[in-house]
Amino acid sequence: MMSSAQPIVASGSRPVPLRRMRAGAMALGAAAMVGLPFFLSDYHVFQLTLVVIYAVALLGLNLLTGYNGQISLGHGAFYGVGAYTAAILVQKFEVPYGFAIPCAAVVCLSAGFLFGLPALRLEGLYLALATFALGVVLPQILKYRGIEAWTGGVQGITLVKPEAPLGIPLSPDQWLYFLCISIAVGLFVCAFNLVRGQTGRAIIAIRDSPIAASALGIDTALYKSITFGISAMYAGIAGALGALVVQFVGPDSFTIFLSISLLVGIVVGGIASISGAVYGAVFVQFVPNLADEVSKAAPWAIYGVVLIAFAHLMPFGIAGSLKKFALNMDARRAARSRRVASPQEKT
Numbered sequence: 177m178m179s180s181a182q183p184i185v186a187s188g189s190r191p192v193p194l195r196r197m198r199a200g201a202m203a204l205g206a207a208a209m210v211g212l213p214f215f216l217s218d219y220h221v222f223q224l225t226l227v228v229i230y231a232v233a234l235l236g237l238n239l240l241t242g243y244n245g246q247i248s249l250g251h252g253a254f255y256g257v258g259a260y261t262a263a264i265l266v267q268k269f270e271v272p273y274g275f276a277i278p279c280a281a282v283v284c285l286s287a288g289f290l291f292g293l294p295a296l297r298l299e300g301l302y303l304a305l306a307t308f309a310l311g312v313v314l315p316q317i318l319k320y321r322g323i324e325a326w327t328g329g330v331q332g333i334t335l336v337k338p339e340a341p342l343g344i345p346l347s348p349d350q351w352l353y354f355l356c357i358s359i360a361v362g363l364f365v366c367a368f369n370l371v372r373g374q375t376g377r378a379i380i381a382i383r384d385s386p387i388a389a390s391a392l393g394i395d396t397a398l399y400k401s402i403t404f405g406i407s408a409m410y411a412g413i414a415g416a417l418g419a420l421v422v423q424f425v426g427p428d429s430f431t432i433f434l435s436i437s438l439l440v441g442i443v444v445g446g447i448a449s450i451s452g453a454v455y456g457a458v459f460v461q462f463v464p465n466l467a468d469e470v471s472k473a474a475p476w477a478i479y480g481v482v483l484i485a486f487a488h489l490m491p492f493g494i495a496g497s498l499k500k501f502a503l504n505m506d507a508r509r510a511a512r513s514r515r516v517a518s519p520q521e522k523t
Contacts, residue, residue, distance in 0.1 A: 209357055218349040223461060225349070225421050228356045229414045230457035234441045235367055235450065236410025241439070242448035243371055244403040245383030246295075247304040250311030251411050251438050256430030258284045258412025259419040260318065263333040264326055266420075273338055273420055277359070280416035281409050288408020292401040311435040318427040332426025335419060356417050363410060368450055370406075379403055411438075444486050446493030455494040 213221045237251045258280040265271040265279055291310070298306055318327050327333070340351035370376050381389040382396050390396055419425045437460050445456025467478035490497040 213350045213353050218347055221347075221349045221353050222421065225353045225356050226418070227454075227457045227461045228353070228360050229418045229421065230438075230441065230460050231453045232356075232360050232363055232417070233411045233414035233438055234445060234456045234460070235364060235453035236407040236414070237438050238442045238445075238448065238450075238453055239367060239371070239379075239410070240403055240407035242442060242452075243376065243383060244379045244400065246400065246404065247300065248307040248407070248435075249304050249432070249439060250307035250309070250314075250435050251407070252430050252432065252434030252436075253310045253314040254284050254288060254408040254411035255415035255418070255434060255438075256314050256318070256425075257287060258415030259425045259430070260327060260333070260415075261412070262416035263335055263419045263425045267333050267335060268326065277413060277416045280412045284412025284415075285405045285409035287412075289401050289405030291408070292404030293397075295404070296397050296400055308432065308435075311432040315427040315431055318430075328426075330427060332424055332429070335423045335425075337423050338420065352417075352421050356421070359413065359417065363413065364450060364453075367410075371450070375399070375402075440483065442493075444483070444490075444493060446495030446497075449493065449495035452493050452495035459494075 212224065216224070233251070233255055237248060240246050240248055240251075261280040261283045262273065262276040265276040266273050271279070295303055295306055317323075319330050320327075321329065337348040337352070339348055340346040344351065346354070371379070378389065378394045378399050381392065381394060382399055386396050422429075441456030441460040442452065443456075444459045445454070446452025463482055464475070464479055467482065468475040470478050486494075492500065
């Protein structure tokens with residue numbers, strides 16, 4: 177018979193303190209996202225916008241690597257494809273950026289799906305090597321003289337930062353920030369629903385055991401390709417937004433280092449975690465700059481030390497560590513409740 181002193185927790189839900197902490201953090205984060213741009217300089221708003229953009233790219237990579245188990249070292253290439261697609265449409269064809277961003281999403285969705293088809297025969301490190309090659313070759317393709325009229329070659333493409341429409345009293349940086357936030361919120365909601373739906377369960381089942389997933393009737397090849405396409409689409413949307421915010425795209429902006437930085441971001445933020453994309457984006461945007469301020473002579477040495485510290489102190493990423501901390505708090509609260517409710521033993 178179960179003791180009446182056990183903590184009351186709603187069936188199928190997270191422990192109450194964890195839910196309260198998450199709700200409070202979300203409310204505080206929402207208030208900060210809306211209010212901060214009006215109290216910061218345009219440069220700092222620009223930095224926050226880049227955090228939002230990186231969060232979208234990291235979320236896409238986390239869907240692929242964290243939830244589906246496919247390691248990608250070339251997601252910076254899809255980021256670059258999205259950026260160049262938007263830049264070419266806006267600069268060369270004078271397409272409104274509101275239409276260029278969905279076009280970049282479609283192009284990267286198709287490219288990711290098609291790349292995922294032959295990559296299905298590869299797993300683990302071999303898949304990582306194939307995606308690594310994709311990230312290495314993209315800058316060279318962008319510099320190819322045969323398509324220089326489209327890509328601008330080594331000079332890249334310069335864009336004009338769009339003004340706020342309809343006379344909205346916002347600076348261009350503030351307008352782009354709220355545009356990116358709106359798109360990012362929609363993409364995060366879609367990802368949240370995806371991983372908790374039937375498709376998400378199939379994706380996770382393939383990660384945990386491909387053989388068992390196939391035995392259950394899951395088309396592993398199809399779901400892997402779809403996941404790769406969706407992940408590339410997220411990266412492409414982030415790239416398109418990044419092109420508008422930075423106002424420039426060039427081959428050297430999308431080197432393999434970008435792909436590695438994205439992978440570092442999901443590991444630091446938290447593998448297989450929706451919120452981990454936000455923590456990882458903050459790391460990707462600010463830690464290299466802080467390392468450069470600490471040591472102009474050896475900034476990457478400082479960066480490496482910070483990574484080692486994160487690996488030792490937070491082996492499950494920031495999101496995993498926060499969740500573990502909240503669960504420990506709930507366990508202690510439950511233990512205290514049992515001690516108070518249970519009758520004292522007679523000696």
